[in-house]
Amino acid sequence: MTPLDILIMAAGKGTRMKSRLPKVLQRLAGRPLLQHVLDQAAHLQARSAIVITGHGAMEVEAATAGAASVSATFNPEFELAFVRQEPQLGTGHAVQQALPQLRTDGTVVVLSGDVPLTQPDTLRALIAASEGVIDDVYDGALALLTVTLPDPTGYGRIVRNAAGAVQAIVEHKDASEAQRAITEVYSGILAVPARLLAPWLGRLTNHNAQGEYYLTDIVALAVADGVPVLAHRISDALQVAGVNSPVQLAELERAYQLRQAHALMEQGVRLADPARFDLRDDPRTGVRGALVCGQDVEIDVGCIFTGRVELGEGVQIGAHCCIANAVIAAGAVIHPYTHIDGEQAGVAVGEGALIGPFARLRPGAQLGRAVHIGNFVEVKNSTLADGAKANHLAYLGDATVGERVNYGAGSITANYDGANKHRTVIEADVHIGSNCVLVAPITIGAGATVGGGSTVTKAVPAGALGVARGKQVHLTNWTRPAKLPKP
Ligand code: UD1
Numbered sequence: 001m002t003p004l005d006i007l008i009m010a011a012g013k014g015t016r017m018k019s020r021l022p023k024v025l026q027r028l029a030g031r032p033l034l035q036h037v038l039d040q041a042a043h044l045q046a047r048s049a050i051v052i053t054g055h056g057a058m059e060v061e062a063a064t065a066g067a068a069s070v071s072a073t074f075n076p077e078f079e080l081a082f083v084r085q086e087p088q089l090g091t092g093h094a095v096q097q098a099l100p101q102l103r104t105d106g107t108v109v110v111l112s113g114d115v116p117l118t119q120p121d122t123l124r125a126l127i128a129a130s131e132g133v134i135d136d137v138y139d140g141a142l143a144l145l146t147v148t149l150p151d152p153t154g155y156g157r158i159v160r161n162a163a164g165a166v167q168a169i170v171e172h173k174d175a176s177e178a179q180r181a182i183t184e185v186y187s188g189i190l191a192v193p194a195r196l197l198a199p200w201l202g203r204l205t206n207h208n209a210q211g212e213y214y215l216t217d218i219v220a221l222a223v224a225d226g227v228p229v230l231a232h233r234i235s236d237a238l239q240v241a242g243v244n245s246p247v248q249l250a251e252l253e254r255a256y257q258l259r260q261a262h263a264l265m266e267q268g269v270r271l272a273d274p275a276r277f278d279l280r281d282d283p284r285t286g287v288r289g290a291l292v293c294g295q296d297v298e299i300d301v302g303c304i305f306t307g308r309v310e311l312g313e314g315v316q317i318g319a320h321c322c323i324a325n326a327v328i329a330a331g332a333v334i335h336p337y338t339h340i341d342g343e344q345a346g347v348a349v350g351e352g353a354l355i356g357p358f359a360r361l362r363p364g365a366q367l368g369r370a371v372h373i374g375n376f377v378e379v380k381n382s383t384l385a386d387g388a389k390a391n392h393l394a395y396l397g398d399a400t401v402g403e404r405v406n407y408g409a410g411s412i413t414a415n416y417d418g419a420n421k422h423r424t425v426i427e428a429d430v431h432i433g434s435n436c437v438l439v440a441p442i443t444i445g446a447g448a449t450v451g452g453g454s455t456v457t458k459a460v461p462a463g464a465l466g467v468a469r470g471k472q473v474h475l476t477n478w479t480r481p482a483k484l485p486k487p
């Protein structure tokens, strides 16, 4: 197999995004656009990728350097390199900058850093065409990915002769009226043997409407040299759609999410509405969006999954939940508007647990079987054993909670003294009344009861009732203040 080297053009400014962030770092499903394109290089098991940067070059390079590791999982020999194009004098000029780094024994695929949804199979077919695998072109060919668009405005047109052979690409601004009527356009993606590409690049000129060095001019040069030019035409415009504006970014986001939603439904996951489903990478850690589901999982509308989330058999996710980096065991029910974010430490929800509505599970929340967490309850870095319940308006931070504990409404662990965090241990079968403050470090012994309204600072022995609040007093014959009669 001929080695594959990918060139990714990413020097453009992306003016229409109206953003400080370089365009290729804008995120689609939580992942920078350029990373989506590098993923394609990975799927193709490319030998190298050369990213051509310009606008925001430092930022783009810094954000992308770690990407090599992803590609290395496909090809350990993978190399990622950057070249600068300053100033930007056109797509042909961009590729010229990469030429010194480009090896001559490979096949080159040219991609754009802002075209994220090209399918690997499409690129494989394009590469096969350039390597002469089809059409009896044994010495290699220039293979163009083309698409027919109802409105081809702005794109380079594919000009063919009477026999249907590709003769040239003519940019919209340089095209005649007759050429502008052509609806087959160049996608911006091509494949060609490197040894053919190099000499053409040296012959490009900027004598055109935009005064730019057009990469697309290599087509006419190939024809002049007698090198076959093959158009691999696809009908799915999404695969070659670029991101130029927030509207286009949102359109591609929806298309990408719909693809993910359909893939899950094909595995049997029941989504109430595939158009209202999101699965994203976690931009904080770079963990890839992955939703791993058992049988008979149901997900209601408007849920957002981030990073790696596992849902066991029969799990039900209510409407409008946000769930990141969590493992939810079989039969658990997550009621609407629940926020679960495991960040790095993760969150685990046990079998048959009932969570929410309006619950918040934070990193290190480890819940056993049949745990109940109700509305406006926050759990952070705490273990709750099987059958423990905190049903209303409560906080559990840095706590170890035993089996069957009932944790009353409005109660909190005071886990932070302003400098350090301390643990609260609540042993099995404890009953914490409403509105208690458990000042950590503290242990409530097995089977103990803490009276409502107590601020507890000392350990409560097993089986005891701990009460720590002002004693109730009665002033008999008490008369309420009354308003004085008006004079
Ligand atoms: C280009 C093609 C056009 C095709 C269209 C598909 C040329 C001359 N034209 O047009 O035939 O239909 O893509 O979308 O190639 N870039 C650089 N350096 C530059 C100029 C551009 O890195 O000097 C990068 C851009 O950041 C972008 C890509 O190259 O990622 C394409 O550039 P763009 O200006 O969008 O090309 P078009 O004029 O749209």
Ligand code: CA
Binding pocket: none
């Ligand atoms: Ca342009």
